[in-house]
Amino acid sequence: MKYLGITLERPKIGVFDFTGCEGCQLQIANKEETLTDLFGLVEVVNFREISSERRNDYEVAFVEGSITTDNEVARLKKIRIQAKILVAMGACACLGGVNNLRSRFPLPDVVKEVYGGHPVDTGPVRKVTEVVPVDIELPGCPISKPEFEWLVRHLVLGIEPQFPRYPVCVECKQRLNSCVLDMGMMCLGPITRAGCNAVCPRNRFGCWGCRGPSDEANFESLMEILRERGFSEEHISERINFFNAFSGLLQ
Amino acid sequence: MNVKIGRPINIEIDHLSRVEGHGDIRIRIENGKLVECTWKVVETPRFFEVMFKGLSIEMAPLLAARICGICSISHALASARAIERALKIEIPEPAQKVRLLAKHAETLQSHTLHLFFLVAPDFLDVDSVIPLMQTHPQVVETAIRIKGFANRASDLFAGRTTHPMVIKVGGSTQVPRKRQLRELVKDLDATIPYLWEALDLFKSFTMPDFVRETEFVSLRGTEEYPFIGGDLVSSDGICKKEDEYRAMTNEYVVDFSTSKFSRLSRESFAVGALARFNNNYDLLHPKAKETAEELNLRLGEHNPFFYNLAQLVECFHVMYESKEIILRLIDSDISEFASHYRVRGCEGVGAIEAPRGILYHYYRIGEDGKIEKSDCVIPTSQNHVNIYYDLHKLVEELIEQGKGEEEIRNLSQMLVRAYDPCISCSVH
Numbered sequence: 001m002k003y004l005g006i007t008l009e010r011p012k013i014g015v016f017d018f019t020g021c022e023g024c025q026l027q028i029a030n031k032e033e034t035l036t037d038l039f040g041l042v043e044v045v046n047f048r049e050i051s052s053e054r055r056n057d058y059e060v061a062f063v064e065g066s067i068t069t070d071n072e073v074a075r076l077k078k079i080r081i082q083a084k085i086l087v088a089m090g091a092c093a094c095l096g097g098v099n100n101l102r103s104r105f106p107l108p109d110v111v112k113e114v115y116g117g118h119p120v121d122t123g124p125v126r127k128v129t130e131v132v133p134v135d136i137e138l139p140g141c142p143i144s145k146p147e148f149e150w151l152v153r154h155l156v157l158g159i160e161p162q163f164p165r166y167p168v169c170v171e172c173k174q175r176l177n178s179c180v181l182d183m184g185m186m187c188l189g190p191i192t193r194a195g196c197n198a199v200c201p202r203n204r205f206g207c208w209g210c211r212g213p214s215d216e217a218n219f220e221s222l223m224e225i226l227r228e229r230g231f232s233e234e235h236i237s238e239r240i241n242f243f244n245a246f247s248g249l250l251q
Numbered sequence: 252m253n254v255k256i257g258r259p260i261n262i263e264i265d266h267l268s269r270v271e272g273h274g275d276i277r278i279r280i281e282n283g284k285l286v287e288c289t290w291k292v293v294e295t296p297r298f299f300e301v302m303f304k305g306l307s308i309e310m311a312p313l314l315a316a317r318i319c320g321i322c323s324i325s326h327a328l329a330s331a332r333a334i335e336r337a338l339k340i341e342i343p344e345p346a347q348k349v350r351l352l353a354k355h356a357e358t359l360q361s362h363t364l365h366l367f368f369l370v371a372p373d374f375l376d377v378d379s380v381i382p383l384m385q386t387h388p389q390v391v392e393t394a395i396r397i398k399g400f401a402n403r404a405s406d407l408f409a410g411r412t413t414h415p416m417v418i419k420v421g422g423s424t425q426v427p428r429k430r431q432l433r434e435l436v437k438d439l440d441a442t443i444p445y446l447w448e449a450l451d452l453f454k455s456f457t458m459p460d461f462v463r464e465t466e467f468v469s470l471r472g473t474e475e476y477p478f479i480g481g482d483l484v485s486s487d488g489i490c491k492k493e494d495e496y497r498a499m500t501n502e503y504v505v506d507f508s509t510s511k512f513s514r515l516s517r518e519s520f521a522v523g524a525l526a527r528f529n530n531n532y533d534l535l536h537p538k539a540k541e542t543a544e545e546l547n548l549r550l551g552e553h554n555p556f557f558y559n560l561a562q563l564v565e566c567f568h569v570m571y572e573s574k575e576i577i578l579r580l581i582d583s584d585i586s587e588f589a590s591h592y593r594v595r596g597c598e599g600v601g602a603i604e605a606p607r608g609i610l611y612h613y614y615r616i617g618e619d620g621k622i623e624k625s626d627c628v629i630p631t632s633q634n635h636v637n638i639y640y641d642l643h644k645l646v647e648e649l650i651e652q653g654k655g656e657e658e659i660r661n662l663s664q665m666l667v668r669a670y671d672p673c674i675s676c677s678v679h
Contacts, residue, residue, distance in 0.1 A: 019295045022271055022675055023320025023413040029368060030360075030412060032399035036391070039381050050368050051379030052268040069295050098317045101302035110301045118504045120296055142320065142413045203410035203417050204424035208313075238307060242314075 011155060014046035014058030016079055018072050019099060019125075020065030023142040024090035025049050028062075031145055038149065041156050060085045060155060062138075066092045066099040067126040080132040085155065088128040089148075091141035091210045091243045098141070099125045100244035136161065140196060141210035141243060147195050164194040165215040168207050172198035180206045186231055186239050191217035191246070212245040219246070260656045266293075267667060269369040269379070271321055272674025276663055278646055288646050290639045290667060292510040294678035303625040308334050308420055308594065308616060311625075315612060316414045318627065319676040321364065324357040324409050325605035327418040329612040329627075332480060334420050336493075337599025337616055340592045345585040346422035347479075348576055353408035353415065354478045354603070355569035355576075360401035360412055361606035362524070362562040365671045366449070367394035370559050373665050374456040393448045397566070400442040404573070407431055422589035432581050439574050446570055450542055453563050458556040459662055463644045465553060465637055466517050467526035468499060470604050476534040476568055477527070478604045484530055487516040493602045496611040500628045510632045510677040519636035522608025523670065524561035525552065539568035555641050558669045562606075594620030605630050607671050631677035634670050641666055 015025050029050050031038055045055040061083035067076055080086055091097035102110050103125050111120055128134050138151055154161040164170075168189035172179070180201045181187045187206030189198065193214040200207050213219070226236050240246050262278040273294045279287035299318055303311060315330035316323035328350060335342060342350075368380045371390065377383060384391050402412045407427050409415030417424050427435075470477035471484040483491045483499045491499050502511045514520065528535070528543070532550045535543070543549070546560045598615040608630030615624040645666055649659050 017675075019297055020675070021317055021320040021323070023317075023323065026320045026364075026413055029364070030398070030402060032395040032402065035395060036384055039384060044379075044381060047379075048266055048268045049271060050269060051381065052372070053378040054268070068297075072295065098302060098314060099297060101306075101314070102298045104305070105301055110298050113301050113304075114296065114298050115504055118506065120509055122296055122298075141317070199411060200416050205410070205416040205419070235307070238310065242310070 009156065009158075010041065010043050011060050012043045012045045012055075012058045013060045013062065014079070014083070015044070015049070015062045016046070016064065016075075017049070018063065018065030018076065018093070019068040020090065020092040020097070022049060022064065024064045025062075027142050027145050027148060031149070034149060038152065041152060056082060058083060060087065062087045062089045063093055063128055064089045066096050067128060067131050068099070068123050069121050070123065071121065073131055076128070076131055085135045086132065087136045087138055087151070088134045089138045090143050091139065091245070093128045094137045094139055095212060096125050096127045096244045097210075098243060101242075139163075139193060139211035144196050144199075146197075166194050167214040167217060168192045168194050168196065168198050168201070168211075170194055171196070172201050175202060177201055180204065181225070181229075184229070186226065186235065188222070188239060190222045191219055208239055208242050209245045210243045212243075260659065262656065262660050262663070264660070264664065267664060269372065270668055270672050270674065272672065272676070272678070274667070274672065274674050276642070276667065278659065278663060280646075280650060283650060285643070285647055285650060288643045289507075290635065290642050292508040292635060292674055292678060294509055294674045296509050296678050299627060299679040300625050303614070303622045306622050308614075308620055308622060311614065311622060312418050312420065313414075313416065315627075318629075318679045319673055320413055321361050321673060322357060322605045322607065322610075322676065323414050324353050324405065324418070325603050325610055326612070327409075327415050328354060328479060329601040329603040329605075329610050330614075331418050331420050332601030332603065333599045333612040333614050334601075334616065335599070336601060337597040337614060338592050338594065340421055340590050342422045342590055343587040345426055345580065345583070346588040348580055349408050349423050349426050349588070350418065351479060352573055352576055353405065353418065355573045356401050356404035356408055357412075358478070358569045358606050359566055360398060360405060362566050363394060363397045363401060365606075366453070366559060366562055367398075369668055369671070371452070373661070373668070389448070390452060393445045393452065396442055396445040397449065400438055403438060404435060407435060419589070421592050424589070426585050426588045429581055429585075432577050436574060436577055439570065439577070443570060446566060449563060449566070450545060453560060454545060458554065458560065459665065460554070461556060461645050461648065461666075462554050463641050466515060466520040467529045468515060468520050468522050468633070469526040469530045469609055470602060472531050472534045474534075476531050476536070476572075480602055483602065483609070485515055485520065486526075486529055489516060494600050496600055496602060496613070496628065500611065500633060502628060502632070508635070510635055510674070512636050513628070513633040514636065519640050520633065521555070521637040522630050522633045523558055524565050524606075525555070525558045526608060527604060528552075528561040528564060535564070536568045536571045538571045539564050542567045555666060556669045558671065562671070594618075607631055607673050608633060627679055629673070629677045629679060631670075631672045631674060634672065635677065638667055638670055638672070
């Protein structure tokens with residue numbers, strides 16, 4: 001295709017899933033109005049959830065889920081060798097996500113609780129960067145459809161994507177939402193990276209940080225405000241740890 | 252003599268495509284005899300029952316949603332319902348209606364995804380929906396219109412299609428404004444013609460001729476076709492209360508699968524659209540019954556390929572019923588949508604008809620309002636053994652009919668797909 005007289009490349013993409021719910025890849029398939037445009041911009045050569053075609057000549061790999069077995073490590077390493085650009089997609093891939101909640105307990109106990117004495121192939125929860133280098137992290141639980149499209153446009157045009165540096169609070173104010181913190185709800189909007197269009201506060205539920213910290217997040221100040229408003233340490237810590245998004249910031 | 256003796260057939264399908272999650276098919280035929288035929292679940296486990304431990308109940312529906320990217324609304328509903336039944340919380344009428352509408356939006360979204368993106372390519376002889384954009388643009392248009400509506404309805408009633416945040420313990424975080432409801436009715440009316448186009452499309456497909464008599468398990472509705480809670484019934488005559496779900500699922504662990512398996516009266520049973528249809532036919536919307544007739548889908552159908560058609564019938568049901576519910580909501584007071592509650596030690600079960608069949612969540616809650624123990628029984632894990640026995644019988648019949656490797660390969664994959672398995676969900 002041509003844009004302003006320039007021929008655009010039509011990159012070959014692959015979508016791969018590991019330990020997760022496959023909700024992120026569903027966002028891609030779920031793109032109704034713009035689905036035809038998307039498949040015009042990129043050539044999908046490997047996307048098991050929606051297609052039987054499986055080729056290994058992809059240039060961009062979108063990887064969903066955490067890495068929890070040796071098998072997955074080997075499969076991911078192969079994908080890394082093939083892909084020119086590897087995109088970690090969603091909270092499980094970028095942060096470990098909710099999978100990390102099981103890391104509060106020793107692994108043998110975890111297996112025993114669910115499977116009794118039966119052996120299952122599993123291991124510690126790892127985010128994708130703990131196994132292979134990642135070029136781009138597309139955050140969110142799940143990823144946002146418009147942001148995925150925005151990223152694809154950047155990839156096609158060969159422009160490096162710049163994710164918002166500011167927090168969810170900015171997008172929430174832009175939409176003229178009532179502040180859920182002021183309504184007495186816990187909200188991590190002041191420290192979480194924007195890009196989701198404040199979808200949770202917009203639906204009267206405080207942000208819980210699935211997109212990870214924004215640049216220059218004033219973590220201490222938010223903690224002070226939450227304590228002032230009477231939220232217990234336990235309550236705050238449950239919210240902060242939910243997606244494993246702020247592990248470096250939390251004492 | 253129609254049995255081809257000679258060349259052995261060896262079919263190995265790793266990570267079957269156009270299904271949610273990872274499953275393998277293995278078929279080995281030697282001297283015209285079936286020596287191996289397995290449906291193997293190779294999904295990596297996530298241990299959700301452990302993740303829930305120690306979590307406060309307000310977070311449970313939000314975590315539950317993450318079990319599945321496709322039926323996250325059902326998981327959030329099952330989770331909230333289990334906790335509400337444990338704490339004996341009555342949720343306000345408007346919240347109940349909004350939940351059912353969210354449920355309907357999910358059913359429509361999930362069934363459309365399955366029928367058009369996962370199933371239709373088999374009948375139109377292509378690898379995926381992508382080539383259909385060139386060859387059958389009107390089919391893709393139909394799918395996109397219906398899915399688009401389902402997603403907009405999910406956004407309005409649940410906050411979004413995947414991982415809703417509106418469903419909370421005690422009711423809803425908010426309900427739509429009446430202006431938004433009126434707009435959605437217009438949107439719905441504009442979408443209905445596409446549903447009739449979908450019917451024409453599926454009428455033109457011939458479902459493979461295969462029957463294996465089985466036991467169907469679902470919720471049983473009293474006044475309405477059931478989606479949220481109620482008695483548990485089987486077509487073999489068993490009826491249990493929601494709290495007795497364990498007597499209905501009898502989960503067990505096997506070495507070759509990370510998904511647990513279930514049984515009831517026989518070696519296997521089936522859940523999902525066809526089970527609901529067979530157990531609740533009388534409660535379907537008249538338009539849905541009309542559709543079933545046009546599709547030649549009759550009460551007591553035991554051909555698993557007809558799961559596809561039962562899903563389409565349910566699309567009609569949820570679409571027409573949604574309109575009636577929304578119109579009633581517009582005419583009623585919807586200012587109350589959440590109940591206050593107090594935590595205490597207790598336990599409870601929530602049963603929901605997820606798109607792929609009956610889903611159960613169970614929690615034991617401590618005095619401090621934290622979850623001490625949980626159990627989730629997933630529709631697809633209840634279907635796995637039934638799929639296994641179906642596959643066996645199908646392949647044996649195909650050998651008997653002298654079919655070649657290509658046809659056995661295709662029909663086996665189509666059979667598994669008909670159940671619309673959600674494998675990552677079944678290994679949660």
